Every structure is written in C-alpha cells, then in structure tokens.
Amino acid sequence: MEREDLRKLIVAGMVISGVAAAFLMYRRGESLFGIARKAITNPVGSLISEVETAVSNDQPGNQSGALPQPATS
Numbered sequence: 001m002e003r004e005d006l007r008k009l010i011v012a013g014m015v016i017s018g019v020a021a022a023f024l025m026y027r028r029g030e031s032l033f034g035i036a037r038k039a040i041t042n043p044v045g046s047l048i049s050e051v052e053t054a055v056s057n058d059q060p061g062n063q064s065g066a067l068p069q070p071a072t073s
Contacts, residue, residue: 018043024050 022039025046038046 014043017047021046021050024054028053 018039021043022035025035025038028050
C-alpha cells in the first residue's frame, strides 16, 4: 500500500468515525454546537465515548435518565 493510499484511508476513517459519533450524540439529544465541537476536534475519541455511553445505557437494569431508587429494607 502506498503512502498516499494509507493517508486517504486514515482520513476516510476519521471522517466516518466523526459522522458516526455526531449521529450518536444527536440521538442522545446533545446541542448541535457541542456535536460539532467534539466531532471535529476529536472524531475517534468522540466515537469511542459515544459507543461507551450507548453500551452503558443498554445494560440490563439500567434505566437511562431515571433517578436512582432508594434502597428499601
């Protein structure tokens, strides 16, 4: 693989990860300014963060957005 091909592949991967992160942030309800700032400055890190958030919200017993229930004895 030539250098230019590798560079194109890296740029394409960063663009794809930025778009995916922006989509996940949009679905979560984040502001457009926040989405643009995070997805442009760190597209790969934003995608990783959003995937971690989505996975943690999908865990069994996790009611996203709900307040913790007090312990009953």
